[in-house]
Amino acid sequence: MNSKVIIIGAGIGGLATGARLASRGYNVEIYEKEDTIGGKVNRFESGGFSFDSTASILMTPQVYKEVFTYANKASENYLEFIKLDPNYRVFYHDQTTYDFSSDLTKLVPTLEEISIEDSASFIKLLAHSYEKYLIADRYFLSKPFTRFIDFFNPLTISKAIKTNTLSTTFKYTKNFIDNEKLVKYICFQAMYVGISPYEGPNIYTLVPAVSQLYGLWYLKGGMYSYVKALEKIILEFGGKIHRNSPVKEILFLKDRAIGVSTDEEEVKGDIIICNADFSYSMKTLIKDNKAKAKYKNRRIENMKYSCGTFMIYLGLKKKYPTLNLHNLYLGEAFEKNIQAAFQGELPDKPSLYIYCPSTIDDSLCSGGKEVVNIMVRVPNLLFERVNWDSHGISELRNIVINTVKKIKGLEDIEDNIEVEKYFTPLDMRNSYNSYGGASFGLSHTLTQTNYFRPSIKSQKIRNLYFVGDSVHPGTGVSIVLNSSKIVTEEILKNSPRNKL
Ligand SMILES: Cc1cc2nc3c(=O)[nH]c(=O)nc-3n(C[C@H](O)[C@H](O)[C@H](O)COP(=O)(O)OP(=O)(O)OC[C@H]3O[C@@H](n4cnc5c(N)ncnc54)[C@H](O)[C@@H]3O)c2cc1C
Incomplete structure (x- = not known):
């Protein structure tokens, strides 16, 4: 019989992991507390208008499509991506307005109009941030970091040093650019992960760099089309999604998670994946002290x-x-x-x-x-x-x-x-259930990133996994999609049928 996977939460992380595992033959059941799925990526209708409730900026469409490739599905049968130009229209308080095009031949005249002195430096800043992105993508964003040695090895440490993230986004940007309008434009986007550009590490200049160099995209029907597409493939593979089904507790027996309890029932499973917010889950869903490992209540409260x-x-x-x-x-x-x-x-x-x-x-x-x-x-x-x-x-x-x-x-x-x-x-x-009403989960400070961010795998419980924006690698739809891939690969690696 196929292993049964219980996923707590139908956010992007839960749905994408569900789709991947269902496509590999796992018997997937998702329990979502709300009557709509998608979590933070949600939609509502009112008075004939349809609103995407939160996320709207779509970078790296290849990451969105990869989930479909992984599940042997053609993404074009489910989704229509539209490339944007310009990326942004920017209104400044002095009543000037500029379009920042994704096309370099249109962007350069805009930069020159804003500041001819800073136009070349703006491109240099993009190039440096792009270099950091390539390192981050290859050595950090796609690695599980479930063991100390995954991070603390000479190669990874040397790459971490190369990203040189110690100065803040604002200071780093100012090293390249003087013009106030351009500095604001970079700093505002670097704040998308929910950390201040005046306090957070400069690695997040990769957000404007990736937007500029790979472009921004729109999904026909809005961001929620992605949620609907993930739901469709889960159902096509025989997975189940239970709405209005808040999980009350994760159940344990010795060093294994054996299931979850809801208002109505106790459900048994072979693998438990928690997509509900990490800090909320540690405080509320996991009552077993051993299973909390280092994330006891005091630690959760002291995190940023x-x-x-x-x-x-x-x-x-x-x-x-x-x-x-x-x-x-x-x-x-x-x-x-x-x-x-x-x-x-x-x-x-x-x-x-x-x-x-x-x-x-x-x-x-x-x-x-x-x-x-x-x-x-x-x-x-x-x-x-x-x-x-x-x-x-x-x-x-x-x-x-x-x-x-x-x-x-x-x-x-x-x-x-x-x-x-x-x-x-x-x-x-x-x-x-976002802890503290924070929009982007745990803050991306240096001490809460990579190996130092909560892991996708429980340290103490063999079959308990986490996926979502407060665990490695972090926040944002495409990063959470990465998280779903890392979790899936880790589960497949540890699966008894792969050990035969
Ligand atoms: C205002 C805002 C704007 C954003 N803009 C962008 C953007 O433009 N581009 C971008 O890429 N990203 C953006 N993001 C970030 C992105 O939306 C999130 O990083 C991502 O959606 C998080 O997905 P997740 O699966 O980690 O978590 P969640 O979406 O939080 O999913 C967790 C799910 O678990 C459910 N749950 C919780 N507790 C229980 C329980 N006890 N039992 C059952 N279910 C439970 C929740 O209801 C939810 O459905 C934005 C976020 C916000 C808040």
Whole structure:
């Protein structure tokens, strides 16, 4: 009989691992607490508008497609990728606007217009960051790091030194570029992993470098199409997904995980994979002290967590041609306002990410209308300083909308709102059990990265695995997809049928 795999959580990590293992003949059952699957990559409909609730920036489509290749499926039968140009439209508070093209021949004149002195250095910064990315991709992002020796060996250490990540993103960027607009553009993107560019290691300049050099992409129907496609292949291979089925506890017998308990039943399994947030799971789902290993409650509480996000979703009555698919508003007092989220404060002059998928996808609302998400970085709940009641939400909402109205072409946006919804760090915690309402899980500090990040395999329990943004290699859809591959390979390696 085929081994039974129980997966806790139908986030990207749980679904992708489920699809991979189901394609290898495992009997996969996924238990998801919510009535929708996808976790942080989710979707909701309201008043005739369809909103991608969080993730929207798609880098490295080859990583998305690889899951399908792995499962012997043709991704083009499930997904339609569209290459973007420009990558971003950037609005600055001095009313200037620039399109950052993914095509070098269009990007260079834009760079020269912003700062002829810094245009070559901008390319140099991309080249250096690209070099780091190649090292990270080959030596860190695809390695399991389940054993001390996997990381602490001369080759890996020499590569880690070569990435020279010790200075912050901001300082590193300033080594190349003086121009404030270009520095903001790089630093804002490096913050996508939820760590401050003024505090976090400079390795995250690989985010703007990868976006620039490989391009950004859009999935027809929005990011949620990916979730639906993963669900489809799981079902095609006979896997099962149980919605509205929160797991209460992982069950152990000696040094093995033997199953999980839900409100209704105890379910037995041969392999248990936990995709629910790592810190939440250690505190809540794993009661056995031996199984917690070094992640006892005190340690979990003392770890560093990424920032939160506040989202405003707008269904608009008319088109706004001033918007591109991905837009950034890079505001004044940039450092103070970016740092606010990491120091427990709300920004009073926020910089924003504005997503408007209806510019290229007419399946999300009826013609002549627009779907818009506005995202601002805010403190996670662990700071205990922000009140996410209706009054707190309304104050921040007004600051954000007034900022958006400063953008030329969006002055009347408030008069044309048909649907308006919000998503706060409280929702993040309540819906997906994200510890502290952090949007991107454990922070990517140097001491919480690579071998030092929680492993994909339990140290003490032979058949217990973890997948998702708080374990190695880290946050972001494509990185979590890497995590699903590493976990799957590790399970196959340890499978009794491979040891015959
Ligand atoms: C606002 C925001 C914007 C983002 N933007 C981007 C972007 O543009 N591009 C990008 O690549 N990435 C982006 N990300 C990051 C990306 O969305 C995440 O890294 C990724 O989706 C995490 O997937 P996961 O599988 O690790 O976890 P999750 O999505 O957290 O999945 C965990 C699942 O477990 C379920 N669960 C929890 N507890 C239980 C339980 N007890 N029983 C059963 N089920 C349970 C949850 O409901 C959830 O479905 C963004 C994230 C946020 C929050």
